[in-house]
Amino acid sequence: xxxxxxxxxxxxxxxxxxxxxxxxxxxxxxxxxxxxxxxxxxxxxxxxxxxxxxxxxxxxxxxxxxxxxxxxxxxxxxxxxxxxxxxxxxxxxxxxxxxxxxxxxxxxxxxxxxxxxxxx
Amino acid sequence: xxxxxxxxxxxxxxxxxxxxxxxxxxxxxxxxxxxxxxxxxxxxxxxxxxxxxxxxxxxxxxxxxxxxxxxxxxxxxxxxxxxxxxxxxxxxxxxxxxxxxxxxxxx
Numbered sequence: 001x002x003x004x005x006x007x008x009x010x011x012x013x014x015x016x017x018x019x020x021x022x023x024x025x026x027x028x029x030x031x032x033x034x035x036x037x038x039x040x041x042x043x044x045x046x047x048x049x050x051x052x053x054x055x056x057x058x059x060x061x062x063x064x065x066x067x068x069x070x071x072x073x074x075x076x077x078x079x080x081x082x083x084x085x086x087x088x089x090x091x092x093x094x095x096x097x098x099x100x101x102x103x104x105x106x107x108x109x110x111x112x113x114x115x116x117x118x119x120x
Numbered sequence: 121x122x123x124x125x126x127x128x129x130x131x132x133x134x135x136x137x138x139x140x141x142x143x144x145x146x147x148x149x150x151x152x153x154x155x156x157x158x159x160x161x162x163x164x165x166x167x168x169x170x171x172x173x174x175x176x177x178x179x180x181x182x183x184x185x186x187x188x189x190x191x192x193x194x195x196x197x198x199x200x201x202x203x204x205x206x207x208x209x210x211x212x213x214x215x216x217x218x219x220x221x222x223x224x225x226x227x
Contacts, residue, residue: 037216039164047156047164047207049216060214063121096163105211106154106169113163 002027004097004111012091012118018084022097022111029078030055035100037107038071038082040093048093052100053080087118122147124210124219132227139195141222143208148188152212155184155193158221159204167206168193200226 008020022036029036037052051061053071061069070083084091094115098107123146133139143153151171156164166175168184171191181196195202203226208219 035214035216039216039218046205046221047158047209047218049209049218052214052216054214058214060216062215062217100211101166101169104154104169104173105152105214105216106166106209107156107164107216108166108169108175110163110165 002099002109004099004109006095006097006111006114008095008114008116010115010117012087012116013120014088014118015086018082018087018091018116018118020082020095020097020114020116021079022081024078024080024099029073029080030075033102035060035105035107036071036073036080037098037100039096039098039107040091041096041113042090042093050082050084050095089118092116092118122149122210122215122217124208124217126206126208126219126222128222129220130223130225132225133198134227135198135200137198139198139202139224141193141206141208141224143186143191143193143219145189145191145210149210149212151187152210153184153186153191154209154211155182156207156209156218157202157204158207164207195224198224198226 038050094113101108155168158164
């Protein structure tokens with residue numbers, strides 16, 4: 001059973017870079033035809049897709065965040081990562097990692113989410 | 121960029137009622153549309169993909185329809201455990217935009 005687990009600092013200072021890692025267990029991140037994605041949810045608000053990386057390494061970003069986002073994969077550790085630069089209080093949110101399905105690209109497996117607060 | 125809208129933003133219905141939520145894309149997305157359920161304090165759960173295909177394990181009272189720009193999620197008989205916020209999401213062209221959500225509660 002594939003499982004995803006987010007990890008990283010729960011508190012980040014304004015203007016710094018938020019860095020999170022999603023560890024994949026129960027399966028290989030190199031498996032074909034999957035998108036691995038990051039989604040966030042500010043307190044009391046809706047879901048926002050941040051970006052995704054395809055198993056081939058191609059990356060896709062939300063245009064509204066593209067200038068600040070980098071998503072990468074470390075196949076040796078079976079992990080993928082998110083970096084969001086120049087953060088402000090508006091980046092405070094629960095951050096989820098997720099994987100798309102085998103027969104479709106919707107996200108059918110999600111991590112539990114990790115809360116990140118941007119504050120000095 | 122394709123924008124996703126949902127209506128209504130919230131609704132209140134009685135147990136056993138038929139509930140319909142609408143999602144609209146600003147441009148055609150064929151059937152690359154998913155619906156998610158998020159209960160308070162929980163992780164989003166995939167209900168439907170490809171506009172109308174029920175994810176394994178999802179109760180049959182949930183159904184989806186539509187293609188192009190207009191989509192609907194229907195709960196045929198609302199149950200207390202269906203209290204949640206429902207999100208649509210487009211996933212064509214590797215851009216995965218969510219709708220703003222529809223909050224459903226029991227009257």
